[in-house]
C-alpha cells in the first residue's frame with residue numbers, strides 16, 4: 001500500500017478548475033464559516049472559495065471565525081523555539097536561497113561539534129528548550145552521520161539552568177532507511193518544505209543538485225512517516241508561485257498523508273520569501289504575497305485543518321507576527337539567527353546568514369511582548385517525551401482533551417522561564433499573564449496549572465503532565 005504513495009502527486013488540473021470558481025457568494029461563504037466552527041476542517045473546494053474572498057466585511061468575518069477557532073483549540077498558549085543553523089554548505093542551486101552552491105560570495109561554515117555545543121549553551125542560558133536544527137544539503141561533509149552527531153551533542157549539552165528537551169530538524173529529504181536512523185536519534189518533528197507545489201515553477205527555481213527532483217522531495221514526509229517518524233512538518237515557500245494554488249496543493253498533500261497514515265502533518269509552516277544574499281529572485285519574488293493575503297493564508301489554514309500546528313518564523317516582523325498569532329499561528333521562533341555560529345557573538349570567524357530576518361527581538365523581549373497581549377509562552381515538550389505523537393496526539397486533540405495537558409504544561413514551563421531566565425520587567429508581566437490565563441482555563445486545567453506552577457516555584461524543574 002505504501003509503495004503507491006510514491007507515485008501519487010498533486011492534481012494540478014483539479015486545482016486549476018477550483019481556482020476558476022465564480023466569485024464567492026456571501027451566503028456560501030457564511031455557510032462555510034459556520035461549518036468551520038464545528039472544528040471538523042474544510043474541503044479543498046471550501047478553501048478555494050475562501051481564498052477568493054475580497055470584500056473587507058466578509059474578510060473580517062473570516063478572520064473573526066479563525067480567531068475563535070484558534071482560541072477554542074489552542075487557548076492562550078504559544079510554543080517558542082529557536083532555529084540552530086549548523087552548516088551553510090550546500091550542493092543545491094535553489095535560486096531563492098543564500099546558501100545555494102553558486103553563491104560564491106557567501107562565507108561558508110560547518111560547525112564542529114564543540115561549536116554546536118557552544119551555540120546550545122548560549123540558547124539554553126537564554127531559556128530555550130526547543131531547537132529546530134537546520135542545515136544545507138552536502139552529503140560529503142554534512143551527511144546523515146554529522147546530523148545525528150549534532151543532535152546527540154545538542155541533547156547532551158547541559159548548562160547550569162537548562163537543557164534542550166526537543167530537537168526538531170529541517171534537513172534535506174532522506175531515504176526510508178536513513179529516516180529510521182534519524183528517528184533513533186530521538187528527533188521531534190521532521191520538517192521539509194516543498195517550496196512550490198507547481199511543477200513547472202519548481203523546475204525553474206531548482207536548477208541543479210539533488211533537490212531538483214520534485215517527487216523525491218514531495219514524498220519525503222511520507223517516507224519519514226513510513227520510517228516511524230510520527231510528526232512531520234510541511235509547507236510551501238510563499239512568493240514563488242500563486243499562493244492560492246499552493247494552498248490547494250498543500251490541502252492535497254495533507255489529504256494524501258491522511259489517507260495513507262491515518263494522520264496528516266503535525267505542523268504547517270508558512271514562510272514568505274525574504275531577501276537573501278546573492279539571490280535576485282528573493283529580492284523580487286515573482287508572486288509576492290501581500291500582508292492581507294498572508295493573513296488570509298493563516299486564517300484559511302486555521303479553519304481548514306484546525307488541529308494542525310501553524311509555525312511562523314522570524315522572517316516576519318513583530319507586527320505581522322502579533323496579528324497572525326490571533327488568527328491561527330501556534331508556534332513561533334524567537335531571538336533567531338540564520339547563520340551557523342550566529343548565537344556566539346564573541347567569536348571572530350563568522351558565516352553568512354540564509355536570509356534577512358524581520359524580527360530582531362531577543363527571546364526575553366518577545367516573551368514580554370506576547371505575554372502583554374495575553375499569550376502564555378510555552379516551552380512544553382511533554383507530548384513528545386510521553387509518546388503522544390502522530391495519531392495518539394490527534395486522538396486527544398480532536399475531542400479537546402489535549403488542553404488538559406497543553407495548558408498546564410505551558411504554564412509550568414513558562415513559570416520555569418520566569419524563575420530562571422526572565423528580566424524583572426518580563427517576570428512581572430509574566431506572573432500576571434499566568435494568573436489571568438489560569439482563571440480563564442477550564443477549572444480542572446486551571447487548578448492543575450496552578451499546582452504545577454507552585455512546584456516550579458518551590459524549585460522543581462521539568463514539570464509536565
Ligand code: SAM
Nearest residue numbers: 096097136170171172193237273274276282355
Ligand atoms: N537544505 C534543506 C532544504 O532545503 O530542505 C533544509 C534547510 S533550508 C535552509 C530550509 C528552508 O529555508 C527551505 O526549505 C526554504 O523554504 C527556506 N528558505 C530558503 N531561502 C529562503 C528565503 N530567501 N526566504 C525565506 N525562506 C527561505
Ligand code: SF4
Nearest residue numbers: 090092094097100136
Ligand atoms: Fe541548500 Fe536548502 Fe538553501 Fe536549497 S534551500 S540552497 S537545499 S540550504
